[in-house]
Amino acid sequence: MMARVRSLGLAVLLLFGGLSLATPVEAAEEKDGVSLEDIVNNSILGHAEDGNYLNFKPFGVVELPRIMLVRAGQGELALEVFGSTKSLLKNGPYGLKAHGEEHGLVTDPNKLKEAIAAKEHLHRSVARTKGHVVADLSITRHLIFALLAMVIVFGVFIALAQRYKNGVGRTEAPKGIFQNMMEVMVVFVRDEIAKPNIPGEKWRTFLPYLLTAFFFILVANILGLVPFAGAATSNIAITGVMAVMTFGTVLLYSSKDYYKELLTGPPDAPVFVRIIMVPIEIIGLVMRHVALAVRLFANMMGGALIIFSLIGLIFIINVLFGEVAAVGTVVISVGFTVFILLLKLLVAFIQAYVFTILSALFIGMAVEEHHSGGGGEGESPDSSRLGERLDSVEKEALGTTST
Known part of the structure; x- marks a missing residue:
C-alpha cells in the first residue's frame, strides 16, 4: 500500500513538473535558443513582479488595458487609453525598452511585430517616442x-x-x-x-x-x-x-x-x-x-x-x-x-x-x-x-x- 502511495506521489510530482516545463519548451521552439538571462528575467523575475497581463499559460495570456497620462509634444496633458500593450505599440507613439536599458528604444515596426509575436512586449517597459509619460495608470495583475x-x-x-x-x-x-x-x-x-x-x-x-x-x-x-x-x-x-x-x-x-x-x-x-x-x-x-x-x-x-x-x-x-x-x-x-x-x-x-x-x-x-x-x-x-x-x-x- 505504501509503495502505491509513493508511486502515485511521484507521478503527481512528475506531472506537475511536466506542466511547469510546457511554457519554456514552447518558448524554446519559438526562438533559436533560450539564454540563461531570458530564463532569469522572463521566467523567474518576469512572473514574480507585477505586469500588465494575466498569465494563463499554457492556455493563453490576457493583456490588460493600458491607461497613460501623457504630456504630448506641444506640452498639453492628455489621457490615452489602449485595450492592451499590443494595441499601445501598434496605434500609439510608443516603443519598447529591454530590461535594464536606459537608451536604445525599439521603434521599428518590424522589430515591434517580432517582439509582439514572441510575447516579449509583456516583459519589457514601454516609453513614449514623442513627449513623455507623466503617470502610468494602467490596470495591472496585482x-x-x-x-x-x-x-x-x-x-x-x-x-x-x-x-x-x-x-x-x-x-x-x-x-x-x-x-x-x-x-x-x-x-x-x-x-x-x-x-x-x-x-x-x-x-x-x-x-x-x-x-x-x-x-x-x-x-x-x-x-x-x-x-x-x-x-x-x-x-x-x-x-x-x-x-x-x-x-x-x-x-x-x-x-x-x-x-x-x-x-x-x-x-x-x-x-x-x-x-x-x-x-x-x-x-x-x-x-x-x-x-x-x-x-x-x-x-x-x-x-x-x-x-x-x-x-x-x-x-x-x-x-x-x-x-x-x-x-x-x-x-x-x-x-x-x-x-x-x-x-x-x-x-x-x-x-x-x-x-x-x-x-x-x-x-x-x-x-x-x-x-x-x-x-x-x-x-x-x-x-x-x-x-x-x-x-x-x-x-x-x-x-x-x-x-
Whole structure:
C-alpha cells in the first residue's frame, strides 16, 4: 500500500513538473535558443513582479488595458487609453525598452511585430517616442487580484451579516462549518488582537478596520497559492497603502498626550536632549509604518521568488548541463516547490496576524491616555507596557517570518 502511495506521489510530482516545463519548451521552439538571462528575467523575475497581463499559460495570456497620462509634444496633458500593450505599440507613439536599458528604444515596426509575436512586449517597459509619460495608470495583475480579494471579503461578510440579521448566530447557534469557522476567526481578532492592545473600550472603534485588514491580507495571500492567480500583497504599492491607512488612523485618533510627548519629547529630559529626541521620535513613528509595509511585501515576494527560482532551476540546469541533468532535477525542484507552497499557506495566516497585531499596537500606543500619579516620571505604566509589548511582538514577528 505504501509503495502505491509513493508511486502515485511521484507521478503527481512528475506531472506537475511536466506542466511547469510546457511554457519554456514552447518558448524554446519559438526562438533559436533560450539564454540563461531570458530564463532569469522572463521566467523567474518576469512572473514574480507585477505586469500588465494575466498569465494563463499554457492556455493563453490576457493583456490588460493600458491607461497613460501623457504630456504630448506641444506640452498639453492628455489621457490615452489602449485595450492592451499590443494595441499601445501598434496605434500609439510608443516603443519598447529591454530590461535594464536606459537608451536604445525599439521603434521599428518590424522589430515591434517580432517582439509582439514572441510575447516579449509583456516583459519589457514601454516609453513614449514623442513627449513623455507623466503617470502610468494602467490596470495591472496585482490590482486585479487586490480587487478580487476585496470582492471576496465583501461578499463573505455580506452573506454572514445577512445570516446574523435573520438571527442565525445571534438568537440561535451558528449553522454550518463556514459560519462557525468565520466566527472563530472574528472572535480571535477581537479577543487576541484588538482587546489586549487597545485600551479600554476604544477597541470597538478600531475593530472593523482590524478585521478588514486581517481578512483582506489573508485572502490576498491565499490567492497567491491559486494556480494562474497571484498575491497582491507581494506588491509594495498594496502593502504601502495599507500601512498608510494604519498611519492615518494613528494620526487621526492619537491622544493629546501622545502628540505632546511626540512633539516636545520626554517632559523630564533637558532641553538639548528633547531637541534631539523629537526628530528621532518622528522618524521612528514613520519608520514603524514603513517597516509594516516592507515586512509584508518582502515575505510574500520572497516566497514567490523561491518558488519561481526552484522551477527555473530545471531550465537553468537544462541550459548549462543538458536534458538528462534537467530531468534529474525535476523531482527535487518540484518536491521543494510543494514544500514551499505548504509553508506559504502557513505564512499567509502568520503575515495577516502580524500586520494586524502591529497595527493594533501602533493604534493602542497612540490612543492611550496618560495619567499623572503612579506612572513614573511623566510616563504612564500602560504606555511603557505597550512599548515593551511592541518590542516583543516585533521580535517574534521577525523570528516567525524569517522562513
